[in-house]
Amino acid sequence: xxxxxxxxxxxxxxxxxxxxxxxxxxxxxxxxxxxxxxxxxxxxxxxxxxxxxxxxxxxxxxxxxxxxxxxxxxxxxxxxxxxxxxxxxxxxxxxxxxxxxxxxxxxxxxxxxxxxxxxxxxxxxxxxxxxxxxxxxxxxxxxxxxxxxxxxxxxxxxxxxxxxxxxxxxxxxxxxxxxxxxxxxxxxxxxxxxxxxxxxxxxxxxxxxxxxxxxxxxxxxxxxxxxxxxxxxxxxxxxxxxxxxxxxxxxxxxxxxxxxxxxxxxxxxxxxxxxxxxxxxxxxxxxxxxxxxxxxxxxxxxxxxxxxxxxxxxxxxxxxxxxxxxxxxxxxxxxxxxxxxxxxxxxxxxxxxxxxxxxxxxxxxxxxxxxxxxxxxxxxxxxxxxxxxxxxxxxxxxxxxxxxxxxxxxxxxxxxxxxxxx
Amino acid sequence: xxxxxxxxxxxxxxxxxxxxxxxxxxxxxxxxxxxxxxxxxxxxxxxxxxxxxxxxxxxxxxxxxxxxxxxxxxxxxxxxxxxxxxxxxxxxxxxxxxxxxxxxxxxxxxxxxxxxxxxxxxxxxxxxxxxxxxxxxxxxxxxxxxxxxxxxxxxxxxxxxxxxxxxxxxxxxxxxxxx
Numbered sequence: 001x002x003x004x005x006x007x008x009x010x011x012x013x014x015x016x017x018x019x020x021x022x023x024x025x026x027x028x029x030x031x032x033x034x035x036x037x038x039x040x041x042x043x044x045x046x047x048x049x050x051x052x053x054x055x056x057x058x059x060x061x062x063x064x065x066x067x068x069x070x071x072x073x074x075x076x077x078x079x080x081x082x083x084x085x086x087x088x089x090x091x092x093x094x095x096x097x098x099x100x101x102x103x104x105x106x107x108x109x110x111x112x113x114x115x116x117x118x119x120x121x122x123x124x125x126x127x128x129x130x131x132x133x134x135x136x137x138x139x140x141x142x143x144x145x146x147x148x149x150x151x152x153x154x155x156x157x158x159x160x161x162x163x164x165x166x167x168x169x170x171x172x173x174x175x176x177x178x179x180x181x182x183x184x185x186x187x188x189x190x191x192x193x194x195x196x197x198x199x200x201x202x203x204x205x206x207x208x209x210x211x212x213x214x215x216x217x218x219x220x221x222x223x224x225x226x227x228x229x230x231x232x233x234x235x236x237x238x239x240x241x242x243x244x245x246x247x248x249x250x251x252x253x254x255x256x257x258x259x260x261x262x263x264x265x266x267x268x269x270x271x272x273x274x275x276x277x278x279x280x281x282x283x284x285x286x287x288x289x290x291x292x293x294x295x296x297x298x299x300x301x302x303x304x305x306x307x308x309x310x311x312x313x314x315x316x317x318x319x320x321x322x323x324x325x326x327x328x329x330x331x332x333x334x335x336x337x338x339x340x341x342x343x344x345x346x347x348x349x350x351x352x353x354x355x356x357x358x359x360x361x362x363x364x365x366x367x368x369x370x371x372x373x374x375x376x377x378x379x380x381x382x383x384x385x386x387x388x389x390x391x392x393x394x395x396x397x398x399x400x401x402x403x404x405x406x407x408x409x410x411x412x413x414x415x416x417x418x419x420x421x422x
Numbered sequence: 423x424x425x426x427x428x429x430x431x432x433x434x435x436x437x438x439x440x441x442x443x444x445x446x447x448x449x450x451x452x453x454x455x456x457x458x459x460x461x462x463x464x465x466x467x468x469x470x471x472x473x474x475x476x477x478x479x480x481x482x483x484x485x486x487x488x489x490x491x492x493x494x495x496x497x498x499x500x501x502x503x504x505x506x507x508x509x510x511x512x513x514x515x516x517x518x519x520x521x522x523x524x525x526x527x528x529x530x531x532x533x534x535x536x537x538x539x540x541x542x543x544x545x546x547x548x549x550x551x552x553x554x555x556x557x558x559x560x561x562x563x564x565x566x567x568x569x570x571x572x573x574x575x576x577x578x579x580x581x582x583x584x585x586x587x588x589x590x591x592x593x594x595x596x597x598x599x600x601x
Contacts, residue, residue, distance in 0.1 A: 025574040050589050197518030
């Protein structure tokens with residue numbers, strides 16, 4: 001029996017094959033197809049121009065409004081209206097419009113829509129978050145139009161790299177810190193040469209990581225060009241999925257003799273909180289090296305740190321404290337469900353009393369600065385997906401990244417601060 | 423299938439180095455952020471920042487030869503112009519999504535052509551068959567064989583990229599491969 005990695009197994013299953021190898025071209029049958037508010041207009045116009053007004057599998061299409069949730073311009077409002085008309089014309093199966101779902105790479109895992117072993121197509125590259133629950137979401141970019149029209153598209157089976165995590169994270173150190181560290185090691189060539197179009201498959205001491213922590217572990221490898229990230233679902237993840245699943249599912253695990261392009265390891269037992277300095281997630285350093293850097297803009301949320309646990313960790317730091325007078329702190333929960341829970345469990349009160357500004361569930365500033373951007377020369381610390389120049393505002397702003405606890409502590413102090421020292 | 427599709431190009435080499443970024447290196451960033459996808463709008467700006475007027479000097483059949491990591495991201499604009507000008511592209515390496523974008527624009531493209539930029543200089547007379555990977559430098563009498571496009575992706579390029587593929591699929595009621 002051929003021994004397969006996780007992605008090989010899922011792509012074989014979804015393509016009706018017994019086995020696939022890296023480099024094979026397959027046409028997987030997805031569990032669903034996701035498209036976000038920013039690209040519906042382009043896809044609709046492209047298909048309309050070709051005279052294609054019916055989708056192959058409209059019931060499988062999930063449309064999500066998460067990139068530009070509260071329209072800050074007439075153009076955004078126009079796009080929202082266009083998207084609603086498109087959803088109706090196409091007859092999409094599920095439309096999570098403003099105030100309905102939240103962040104498309106978070107709420108489907110929370111609510112049991114995205115389940116272990118699933119495969120879906122997405123226009124957006126942060127579909128890699130699916131690995132947190134043991135599934136795969138593949139980015140199609142503008143080629144999502146072919147998926148909408150025909151139900152699938154060509155996929156070249158990616159190579160897999162196996163990264164084994166050893167040891168337990170020290171208290172106060174977050175999975176996002178692990179991600180930043182991994183990115184720095186990849187950049188230095190110390191783990192594996194290149195993640196371009198690879199699937200990073202985690203192994204080792206993973207039981208310590210919750211679903212939220214797993215989403216955080218998917219984030220930085222994605223910024224290092226991984227096409228997929230995968231964590232074999234633990235018993236706790238399977239319990240979460242079983243409690244919420246409305247359809248049967250079958251978790252997938254790599255075979256013991258699967259072939260990887262590279263095998264690498266990282267010991268996290270002595271890891272310090274990390275901060276990614278401006279220019280990319282790979283510019284990570286121990287927080288102590290940049291402690292005291294003054295900040296005026298802070299943001300907690302995004303696909304990398306927008307789950308309930310992330311909000312709770314930030315809330316634990318902010319409880320009973322106030323943010324520094326020169327700082328504006330934005331909070332964007334990953335889902336409407338998290339927002340409701342924040343209200344019922346007092347977390348919302350904590351954030352508001354601390355002086356934070358609540359944003360609607362979605363991408364927050366981390367989408368092209370449609371909301372809460374930075375100005376030229378400002379210094380920001382956030383949990384955004386990345387800190388490439390201009391990610392959310394002026395290109396000459398200084399964007400730092402940290403864990404939710406680090407961002408909360410830094411907002412309180414008005415300078416980059418280790419939450420363990422508060 | 424479009425049987426008369428010309429997989430073999432014969433023309434002059436236009437050589438570029440390693441790590442040429444799409445914004446700036448291939449087309450000005452304003453063409454990318456301005457979301458220009460019409461070939462007529464992009465052609466005058468192809469290689470504008472490094473070689474103004476390139477589009478007036480290149481000829482159909484000319485082949486762009488690059489070093490490693492060409493394109494550096496999934497942008498399409500430059501490939502749209504190259505395709506419309508009848509050019510080919512062969513690279514020592516491209517990020518996967520850059521390669522995919524080039525195919526999606528219907529460009530005759532090959533990647534993972536190891537050390538190909540050592541096999542030619544700008545102006546050399548080249549012949550490249552993108553369907554079987556044959557590379558000939560007539561000027562220097564060098565022959566190499568590189569990995570061609572996978573068979574299953576040939577029709578995407580033959581039909582002019584994603585839009586052409588979809589048009590054909592629609593007109594033939596979904597008989598194209600993978601539908």
